[in-house]
Amino acid sequence: MTLHDHLPALAVVVPLMAAPVIVALRRPTAAWAVAVAVSWACLAISGQLLQSVLANGPFSYLLGGWAAPWGIEYRVDPVDAFVLVIVSAIAAVVSLYAKTSVAKEIDPDRQYLFYAMYVLCLCGLLGMAITGDAFNVFVFLEISSLSTYVLVALGRDRRALTAAFRYLVLGTVGATFYVIGIGLAYMMTGTLNMADMAERLPAVAHTSTVRAALAFLVVGIGLKMAAFPLHLWLPNAYAHAPSVATAFLAGTATKVSVYVLLRIVLGVFGGTGLLTALPLMELLMAMALAGMFVGSAVAIWQPDLKRALAYSSVAQIGYILLGIAFLSETGLAAAIVHLFNHAIMKTALFLALGAIVFRLGSARIEDIAGIGRRMPLTMAAVLVAGLSLIGVPLTVGFVSKWYLVEAAIGAGLWPVAVAILLSSLLAVAYVWRIVEAAWFAKPSDKALAATEAPTALIVPTWAMAGAAVWFGVDATGTMGVARAAAAALLKGVAP
Amino acid sequence: MREKPILRVGTKLLIPFILLFALYVQFHGDFGPGGGFQAGVIFAAAFILYALVFGMANARAALPAGLRRQIMALGVLLYAGVGVVGMLAGGNFLDYSVLSDTPTTGQHIGIFLVELGVGMNVFAAMATIFFVFASRDPSAKEDG
Amino acid sequence: MEVPGLFNYWMAVVLMMAGLYAVIARGNLVKKIVGLGVFQISVFVLYITMGKVKGGTAPILGDGITVYSNPLPHVLILTAIVVGVATTALGLALVVRIRESFGTIEEDELQAIEEGEA
């Protein structure tokens, strides 16, 4: 076997082994260097995986050499390869940004722990995305969750502690719901391997146990992905976490949960016919629409920009959920491409906010007044990513919106199509509030004292903002992958 | 607790037996109930008992923070390392059968090593969690 | 005496709900953590119950024994217990920090303090 054959395992094992190495090393700079190396290695591995899955079709990797369903199997198909690339790409860019920001926001003697948590979180997220075993998802979910709680709690404001605690409680409830759901499904099928389970579920699809299992899985995953109205943990967690943690989590954590939802609901339960027999898609659509409007509307009134963008995430998750709820190839492709697109623009925004916090010590709307002239590069990145959030053409947000609307029209759901467009107008309101404050307001005292952020923060921020334009101008690549992924997912869904 | 010699002597006598039991659990897990995880917890329990009776300072001297951290890290690395060795030996990650000429021997070696890794990690992690909690000054107030 | 076929499951459901209720409705953070523990252990009971085979023994192979209970749920729950205690430890660490920073561990009081800061 060549190294290439082991890539699926390495994608997870490399960050996993990096964590103890970081703890053993302890020196902040060394810890950071390891985190950067690992993130970029994961990106390289994920890129390779995506390339080979697109070229040669799905393949699996048997951990411990045990055949599925007896052992644990890694199954790489276009969907999870794409998610792997998203997560590791965000991690790679954010890792470069981390050194300067972490040095300012975290105690020196805790920095190595921060980086250890960072790679563990990455490891957990990648593990969830690549595995083909339903229980293994739970294990890696917990790795990522526990590390996330700590990352959030390391924020400077004391409210970070309560935010982390609430996240811990709700996250654990969500994970336990997931375990209940998997337990019930396991009980009726006798297997934990997702592919095997998908094969065996249709025979028992009529039982109440399987229906209850589906319900628990949807609620459990819904909690982790912060789908409205299960989003209560998210705004505070994002608002008070350290800048680096917020940027990383906003780009990755909820995305991977969405992936798990896709994998479980469509991949595993798709063949049971329950998706159409139960009003599940209608429920998801209602949650999505409510999230889109409530999230955006609340975002308009937030005095703290990190919170505003956190609520915007709730709305954006609504878009993703909506795409799934159409249960059509275009809709799914829209949802999947929006996973990528939203990850890029939200990371860009939170990185830029991190740069603002770096200089001002705050990201409140009254403090950023007039900052546009003091930190032109940072604020230009905010503007570009903000336009993308609105869905202005030539940015990634437009691509997502386009396909969502197309899917809504394809499904004949005209009011939904209008709702998508209307809700994007709410984004204009909260983005433009920032624009007006930054460029057209009288500078605050804090802004007057500020200068442009250090290059080490600007470059990663602009890497993301640039990507938001790049993949918005030429979306053929991302849409191609998203379509392939959507087709692969829909293959198993019973009509 | 300085005035309770019986407790101290009793504890000193008890601890070796606890450690022995932990080792038994560690290595007998293949045949009966037990394994690295339970052994690690029991091993940690011995130190917790020691700390409770002889005080945190003594316990910390017996098991310094740096050592705990290294054991903890080493445990994880050992487990994952076995997997990597399996990879290098031509199998998949965590394939123990390739560790030796006969698959079952390989499995034995692999399971022994990963259980050891689990034991080390759990022991050090549990001890660390306890020590950190116990070292916290109950009257401490942080101001933000 | 025969236990009704689903008795254990129902009891597990009752236990789970008690735990979940403590998590949702109780304002004391320690109580929430304890409630989470109760909730999780009850789920473990569900799993272990499903692994039981009538007339079986513990899945340690021995001569002359033919019926064993199912080891797979046991393995899963071993993992889950560890995850549970890890969560508990982290939760308690947060509780300690919250107490030190806010001076209280009651949800209502915390919310009041936070609203004052927003």
Add this chain to the structure above:
Amino acid sequence: MIELLDIAVLSMMVVSAVAVLWLRNLFAVVMLSGAYSLLAATLYVLLDAVDVAFTEAAVGAGIATVLMLGTLTMVPRQEKETRRGSLGGLLVVAATGALLVYGTLDMPEFGDPDAPIHRHVVPRYMQDSPAEVGLPNVVTSVLASYRGYDTLGETTVIFTAAIGVMALLGWGRRRKP
């Protein structure tokens, strides 16, 4: 006999769970939760899950209780009366419970040897693991080998929790003058 014990242990668990909910003295609550763990461990023994019972006793009743007691030295021992009506909580719990009970209706009966989980996947563990792995304790075989990857993850979870606790509490006050 086993059945009677089963009922008795489960009933005691219900009692302690309700008591945990009811009592406001946190010390008592923590002790009860320890007892709840021990009862669960007892139940696991009855259900042939000796490894799990062992772990539950060591972890749930042991370590977790010690940690909670440690926490109680730093926080108030008494839970305050909450003003909040818990009607919402009650509704959520009732709905969840109802869903679960609904889910149990089509479950295989307790102990049914023909249940799907005993017919699929597991038979190979029971029959072939002596030849493939060579250990009498099938739980260990599955844990460390067939599903060894889960266990690596579990080890990582513990590692994460430990360094997480260090990050949150480590040296906090002790180091500073």
Add this chain to the structure above:
Amino acid sequence: MTPPVLMLLALLLPLVAVGPILMARRNPNLREAVSLAAAAVLFAVVLGLFGPVAAGERPELVLVEMLPGLSLALKLEPLGMLFALVASALWPVTTLYAVGYMRGHHEKNQTRFYAFFAVAIAAAMGIAMAGNMLTLFVFYEVLTICTFPLVTHAGTAEAKKAGRVYLGILIGTSVVFQLLAIVWTWAAAGTLDFVPGGILAGKVSDGAVAVLFALYVFGVGKAAVMPFHRWLPAAMVAPTPVSALLHAVAVVKAGVFTVLKVTVYVFGLDLLAATGGGTWLVWVAGFTIIAASVVALTKDNLKARLAYSTISQLSYVVLGAALLAPVSVLGAAVHIAAHAVGKITLFFAAGAVMVASHKTEVSQLAGIGRRMPWTMGAFAVGALSMIGLPPTAGFVSKWYVLSGAVETGQMLAVAVVVASTLLNAGYFLPIVYSAFFGREVHDGHHHDHGEAPWPSVAALTLTAAATVALFLMPDWAIGLAGDLVGR
């Protein structure tokens, strides 16, 4: 250079100019020289395209495949050529005017002004040359956003409020209506290319044609069809060169241009005529023409009056399209050019008055013609063109629109055109009359003054001359517009 290269050049040149403009921010003379040079070269480039297009060539260029199966592509046809010519010809003139105005008015942030101005021109070029509806939409939105800083240039609370209205209406209509219509078109027709005769025939039901057409018309907020016209008066807080070029030419013409383009190339006149999907628009356009004229009559602020006049005049183009007669569409196309030169003259004059005398209200203008004869003379020419009297360009286009109305027997449209002509005369002629024959009012604030700075006067003289020239030599415009409808 081949036509596709020229098209690329026309798109990129203004964008490239932004760099030097920003770099020369400390040297106003250099900065403005760069702007002027870029404008002049752009006009030359567009002129270079005129020959081939007039000869029947339709140069194409794919920029990038944006979405699978959907490219950002350029394709120049007669209507686009007409729009591109008008916009690029007026950019150098406006820049010349702006040099005088901005300096005379001591405006702040002039570098930002010139930079975003150049971007706006690039966007207008993109709209003119768009090869499909997606490309058009992209540049349409770019134009909206890059003109926002120009509208809010003053930075006052009033400017910010106006900016919100501007952005809210333009983004709101384009996102909710236009984008929906475009995606719908894409879903139904499987293409967004501009094809003579349209792409929707046989793809959607008759009822859907009417709904879709409405989505397009109201989705193009820049066409200022009522009730989505409020942004245009709001935008008048911008400096006058912005009002002149963007809100009399580039932005609003982009709007009516889009309506025309959609009518001809997406639906096709035949489909709309056959399904009756455009009938309602005659009413809406007619209403807008009359209502806006009436409002203009009540406005004392000169720029506000001009803004409402613009709203009214824009709907001539929309009316021309809605009549669905080839000759009226031809008239609509010519009106894009005719109104452009006339209205920009009026705005230039209004701005010149403001710079020289600080007067902004119609009632203050009595006697000003004697102090500023060039300015008010040009104003008179522009006013005649608005009314549609010879010897000005407005007469030509109005003639064709009216012919279309008569030809199709739509007496309502005939009545609208006649009535609005009277109204136009009613709100323009008194200004001209009192400027030359009225008695100057001395209120103590206004000092003696003469003409505005010479660059401004030169600019408005040029455009006034162009207004007359277009009457005398309308063949090129009529030729292009004739190609559009195949006559």
